[in-house]
Amino acid sequence: MAKNSTAVYGASGKTNLLFFDPDSLVLVTDKTSPLYDERVHLPVDENLARNIDYQGVLQPIAISKNPETGKVEVAIGRQRTKAARLANEWRRARGVEPILIPGFVHRGERSNALDVIIGENELRQSDTPIGRAVKMRNAMALGRSEEQLAVLFGCTTQTVKATLALLDCCAAVQEAVEQNQISVTQARQLVKLAPDEQRAKVKELVQAGNDKPARARAAAQREVMGDAAPRMKTRKQVLAELERASGARAAVLRWVLGMEEAGELPGLPSAVAAVDSFDAAVAKAA
Numbered sequence: 001m002a003k004n005s006t007a008v009y010g011a012s013g014k015t016n017l018l019f020f021d022p023d024s025l026v027l028v029t030d031k032t033s034p035l036y037d038e039r040v041h042l043p044v045d046e047n048l049a050r051n052i053d054y055q056g057v058l059q060p061i062a063i064s065k066n067p068e069t070g071k072v073e074v075a076i077g078r079q080r081t082k083a084a085r086l087a088n089e090w091r092r093a094r095g096v097e098p099i100l101i102p103g104f105v106h107r108g109e110r111s112n113a114l115d116v117i118i119g120e121n122e123l124r125q126s127d128t129p130i131g132r133a134v135k136m137r138n139a140m141a142l143g144r145s146e147e148q149l150a151v152l153f154g155c156t157t158q159t160v161k162a163t164l165a166l167l168d169c170c171a172a173v174q175e176a177v178e179q180n181q182i183s184v185t186q187a188r189q190l191v192k193l194a195p196d197e198q199r200a201k202v203k204e205l206v207q208a209g210n211d212k213p214a215r216a217r218a219a220a221q222r223e224v225m226g227d228a229a230p231r232m233k234t235r236k237q238v239l240a241e242l243e244r245a246s247g248a249r250a251a252v253l254r255w256v257l258g259m260e261e262a263g264e265l266p267g268l269p270s271a272v273a274a275v276d277s278f279d280a281a282v283a284k285a286a
Contacts (some may be wrong), residue, residue: 019100022084026073034113047154052139053087060102075106075113076120081187134167143224170195173202181206
């Protein structure tokens with residue numbers, strides 16, 4: 001005699017899960033519909049499609065039957081539906097059986113569907129960068145390749161390599177990443193340093209960014225990393241600089257401002273090399 005699944009798993013109840021051909025589902029584009037969400041117009045996420053092609057749709061969508069048309073509409077799961085359609089195109093081209101999407105019926109009022117859509121998408125909590133790296137490492141320990149991880153995590157193999165590199169950083173760098181005190185990009189740069197150098201540099205970065213708004217913090221930390229972008233100059237500022245300049249410097253600034261053609265300056269390459277602030281002037285005046 002088959003055992004009752006509710007009793008086997010100690011569940012408090014159960015419901016039926018339905019399966020749909022993704023092409024048969026309606027993605028609502030009518031802005032007057034209570035099921036409309038503007039993200040329905042987002043391009044198909046090919047990384048998600050590759051993941052679905054590999055292991056199917058793991059999280060069921062929610063559907064609702066339109067009482068006026070009788071069609072089944074997607075209440076939650078628009079991106080999964082679009083990605084599953086693309087995955088099935090690939091599967092049909094390979095002669096493989098298409099994937100069905102698991103779904104459950106949205107039991108609430110259609111007029112309240114927006115509340116469900118907001119709750120589904122806005123209350124999610126992503127992995128931290130280090131947490132994601134740990135999951136990747138654990139999956140590799142189970143025999144997954146970098147290519148498989150890229151499919152599972154919806155990224156490129158280059159991102160897999162870069163994310164795993166975070167685990168080679170010293171604890172101080174990892175903690176700064178987790179606390180959002182430095183960026184993942186900065187941490188990936190620090191991993192190239194010796195542990196003592198990492199600790200010293202991350203301390204500088206954190207101190208440089210303390211009590212600063214986002215843009216000011218980013219600029220200060222870029223300077224610490226030695227890759228501060230040149231200050232942008234307005235055309236007016238470049239003109240003022242031209243009034244003080246002479247020789248090769250003046251020639252280059254006139255060229256930047258469009259006063260002279262490159263062909264009129266046969267010595268332009270050497271002149272450019274001689275002008276230290278040329279790049280800054282170009283960045284601002286171009």
